[in-house]
Amino acid sequence: MSATTSTTPAPRTTSHAVGSSILRAIRLGGLRIGYEVRAYFRQGDTVFFTFLFPVVMLTIFSVSFSQASFGQTVDGDDVSAAWFYLPAMLAAGLLLSGVQNLAIDIALEKSDGTLKRLAGSPLPVVSYFIGKLGQSFVTGLAQAAVLLALGFTVFGVPLPEEPQNWLVFAWVFVLGVVTSAILGIALSAVPRSGKSATAVVIPITLVLQFISGVYLAFSNLPDWLQNFASVFPLKWMAQGMRSVFLPEELVILEPNESWELPGVALVLGLWLVVGLVLARLTFRWIRKDS
Amino acid sequence: MTTHENVVEVRELRKIYGHFAAVDGIDFDIHRGETFALLGPNGAGKSTTIEILEGYRDRTSGDARVLGVDPGRGGLDWKARLGIVLQSSGESGNVTVIEQLRHFAALYPNPRDVDEVIAAVGLQEKAGTLIRKLSGGQRRRVDVAVGIVGRPELLFLDEPTTGFDPEARRSFWDLIRTLQSEGTTILLTTHYLDEAAQLGDRAGVIAGGRMVDLAPIGELGGADARTPLVRWREAGEQREQRTDAPGALVAALIDRLGPEPDALEVIRPSLEDVYLDLIGRETSTSDDAEPTTTETEVAR
CATH class of the missing domain: 3.40.50.300 (P-loop containing nucleotide triphosphate hydrolases)
Structure with a gap:
């Protein structure tokens, strides 16, 4: 530990200009994604509670209700538990990878000094957000791939063959994960400390999963609860995913007997805008005078 | 200059x-x-x-x-x-030393060589280790490395x-x-x-x-603060005198009080003595200082 070999003097002002270019912010955002994804998969509790949780739940439901029928196709085939729960768990994955993951992660980073260190570096805030969004996107995509692979290979869920369905999957996934991520960033401002982050965030995501048709069939919920759940984005993500993976005949179980895809786009879009405004207003690198 | x-x-x-x-x-x-x-x-x-x-x-x-x-x-x-080494760091540390330094180097327009910085803080053998698995002192060295990698x-x-x-x-x-x-x-x-x-x-x-x-x-503390101090006891009373010629003073004391003056000390104030004197002076005159903190500090 003797000395740096570099002998050039500390340079003056001119060579330090980083500029404020958008390109730099995007390039550094890309680096952040790699950094964030790597760190994500090394964090045991996140991997379990956020990444594997829907996978575990899909397995439990598929095995526990293996004899039950959740409806019938026109050909008279039973809709198995795995078939019924696959779209629900894909939607839950979007919520967990976005809202739960980022709200807890950023609240922890706020309290453990990560954000303070970044605040003292020339990292643009935008790049930090690109990193978090990218982390949600990449891990959410990997999660969806695991769910689909498990459903198809182990539980024999038939996957849609129409490109049309996969197109819907693509936009529901992208809009869902981006909206969830932005809402997660906004929600990270609520916990007062890193320790309270899970206590604040998990009840919210858990209740949403119960009332939005993830664990309980949405059609079995009372009307008032359905209406209440319709305010929040998860119900719409689940509905969008059901439109992709469930047989067309099951549309009769939906509210208004329609998949309501325009409604899915509209509500998620609105929440995206609300989340962006809240995140913009509430996010601070550090609480300046705490 | x-x-x-x-x-x-x-x-x-x-x-x-x-x-x-x-x-x-x-x-x-x-x-x-x-x-x-x-x-x-x-x-x-x-x-x-x-x-x-x-x-x-x-x-x-x-x-x-x-x-x-x-x-x-x-x-x-x-x-x-700027380079900033904060007082404490409790980050989750789910990246390795070299990943952390490469990442932070990339944020700066004219960074130092990452391998050289790692060598400079003596962490070559830990370059591939997750930061959370390092000891406290090693993590502190990573903090220092991150602080200097941007060539501040x-x-x-x-x-x-x-x-x-x-x-x-x-x-x-x-x-x-x-x-x-x-x-x-x-x-x-x-x-x-x-x-x-x-x-x-x-x-x-x-x-x-x-x-x-x-x-x-x-x-620090002014010219007098480092002047040697001679202390002794005479007629039951603690006496002290600052002097640039402590030897001469001691010789004079021996002449006056005999070969072994009571409780004789010659003190050359160290930086620590000067500092404590400065702090002590302040805390005894100011009302808003926290004396308990000061005392624990003195103990270090």
């Missing part, structure tokens, strides 16, 4: 929380290429001052310039010229060697000397007076939010 270019300028800086003045009107400059040590007990206002200069806190009043910029308004270009013009070191063993501290000093020889300006806060003496050109002593002294390290 004939004229000093000031990298940091602080005038009448104040930070008030409610009725408590954490920083109560301090002034100092740091010249380019200089290492300035900020000394003082816990709660004296060191960290508040350094965090205002780093841009982390707003000041209540007064003026501050860091690299010619108001630190409350410093942008990314300004941050790119001005480096803030807030108690950088807390938790270091003596050997690591010496190696750290060598590293800082290299940075000094490269022209880096350094603002250092430390509890270790030997560290301030080893590294600092000048020092400011803060107590109770005020600057109680500011001088080259060897001159």
Whole structure:
């Protein structure tokens, strides 16, 4: 530990200009994604509670209700538990990878000094957000791939063959994960400390999963609860995913007997805008005078 | 350098929380290429001052310039010229040492070589280890490495060697000397007076939010502070006298009181004595200082 070999003097002002270019912010955002994804998969509790949780739940439901029928196709085939729960768990994955993951992660980073260190570096805030969004996107995509692979290979869920369905999957996934991520960033401002982050965030995501048709069939919920759940984005993500993976005949179980895809786009879009405004207003690198 | 270019300028800086003045009107400059040590007990206002200069806190009043910029308004270009080693770090540390340094190097326009920085802080063997698996002292060295990887013009070191063993501290000093020889300006806060003496050109002593002294390290406390002190007991009474000729005084005492004067001591005040004297003077005259903190500090 003797000395740096570099002998050039500390340079003056001119060579330090980083500029404020958008390109730099995007390039550094890309680096952040790699950094964030790597760190994500090394964090045991996140991997379990956020990444594997829907996978575990899909397995439990598929095995526990293996004899039950959740409806019938026109050909008279039973809709198995795995078939019924696959779209629900894909939607839950979007919520967990976005809202739960980022709200807890950023609240922890706020309290453990990560954000303070970044605040003292020339990292643009935008790049930090690109990193978090990218982390949600990449891990959410990997999660969806695991769910689909498990459903198809182990539980024999038939996957849609129409490109049309996969197109819907693509936009529901992208809009869902981006909206969830932005809402997660906004929600990270609520916990007062890193320790309270899970206590604040998990009840919210858990209740949403119960009332939005993830664990309980949405059609079995009372009307008032359905209406209440319709305010929040998860119900719409689940509905969008059901439109992709469930047989067309099951549309009769939906509210208004329609998949309501325009409604899915509209509500998620609105929440995206609300989340962006809240995140913009509430996010601070550090609480300046705490 | 004939004229000093000031990298940091602080005038009448104040930070008030409610009725408590954490920083109560301090002034100092740091010249380019200089290492300035900020000394003082816990709660004296060191960290508040350094965090205002780093841009982390707003000041209540007064003026501050860091690299010619108001630190409350410093942008990314300004941050790119600073290196900050914070007082503590509790990050989850789910990246390896080399990943962390490569990442932070990429944020700066003109970074140092990552392998050289890792070698400079003595972590070659730990380069591939997750930061969370390092010991406290090793993590501290990663903090220092992250602080210097951007080749800063001005480096803030807030108690950088807390938790270091003596050997690591010496190696750290060598590293800082290299940075000094490269022209880096350094603002250092430390509890270790030997560290301030080893590294600092000048020092400011803060107590109770005020600057109680500011001088080259060897001159802290004024000329008298280092004058030897002779102490003895005579007729049941404690006596002491400062003198530049302690030998002559002792000889005179022996003549007067016999070959072994009672409780005779010749004290050459160390930097620590001078410092404690400065702090003590302040805490006994100021009402808002926290004496308990001061005493634990003294014990270190």
